[in-house]
Amino acid sequence: IGFRSFAHRLYQVRVDGADRIPANGPCILVANHESLIDPWILGLATQRPIRYMAKAELWRNPLLRPVMDAFGTFPVERGTGDTGALGAAGRLLREGHVLGIFPQGTCLPFRDRPWHRGAARIALASGATIVPVALVGTERALRPHRVKIGLPRIRVLVGRPLEVARN
Numbered sequence: 001i002g003f004r005s006f007a008h009r010l011y012q013v014r015v016d017g018a019d020r021i022p023a024n025g026p027c028i029l030v031a032n033h034e035s036l037i038d039p040w041i042l043g044l045a046t047q048r049p050i051r052y053m054a055k056a057e058l059w060r061n062p063l064l065r066p067v068m069d070a071f072g073t074f075p076v077e078r079g080t081g082d083t084g085a086l087g088a089a090g091r092l093l094r095e096g097h098v099l100g101i102f103p104q105g106t107c108l109p110f111r112d113r114p115w116h117r118g119a120a121r122i123a124l125a126s127g128a129t130i131v132p133v134a135l136v137g138t139e140r141a142l143r144p145h146r147v148k149i150g151l152p153r154i155r156v157l158v159g160r161p162l163e164v165a166r167n
Contacts, residue, residue, distance in 0.1 A: 004044060011141055013044055017158030021046045026093035026128040027161070030119045033102035034139035041138055042100055045156050050100040051092050053085055053118075076118070086122060093126040127166030132159035 007013055021027065029050060031042050039052055049072065056075035059065045068075075074092075076085035089099055101119040123130045137154040 003040070007040065007044060011041070011137075012153045013041065013156065014153070015045050015156040015158070018045050018156075020158045020161055021048070021098070021131055022129060022161065023048075024096065026096050026099075026126065028093070028099045028101060028119055028123055028128050028130050029133050030101055030103060030130055031133040031135050033104045034135060035141050037141045038102065038135055038138050039100060041135055041141070041154060041156060042133060045133060045158055046098065048098045050098045052100040053089060056082075086118070086125070089122045090126050093122070093128045099128070123162075123164040124167045127164055130162040130164060132162070133157065134159070 021029070029042060029045070031038065035041075039050075039054075043050055052071070052073040053076045054068060054073045056077045058068050058073075059075050074085065074088045076082045092099055099122070101122070103115045103117075103119050119130065122128070134157040135154070136157065141154065
């Protein structure tokens with residue numbers, strides 16, 4: 001059984017607006033970040049592979065490093081204006097990839113977190129389309145004690161793409 005069908009059944013995932021994600025060419029999926037499972041749930045919105053920018057600390061763990069590399073993610077030193085990560089994002093977009101970014105930068109269990117500007121900065125530099133995505137219900141997915149009855153229902157709401165003029 002594939003992960004897509006497993007996740008849809010386990011979490012009762014409903015995706016609305018998946019057709020708004022471009023079928024080809026560069027784009028940046030920008031989503032809220034409420035759970036460690038968010039990258040996998042965001043991946044259900046499109047058949048296209050998503051390349052994620054993830055916190056560099058994950059590569060410092062010898063067990064996680066090969067996993068991160070295998071999933072095609074690339075590191076970012078958060079809060080530093082990491083030019084290496086910005087360059088990697090630009091290269092991936094020039095090659096026509098889908099980039100996944102969580103501008104809140106972390107999935108700590110509270111909602112009042114600032115949104116960082118990196119995704120907008122990358123879009124302006126590359127001219128890539130931004131596609132806003134809201135992940136609803138993922139904060140309960142890995143915290144079964146917070147689910148009162150049954151498994152969580154998760155919704156993936158894909159917004160209208162925002163065309164960005166390159167600076």
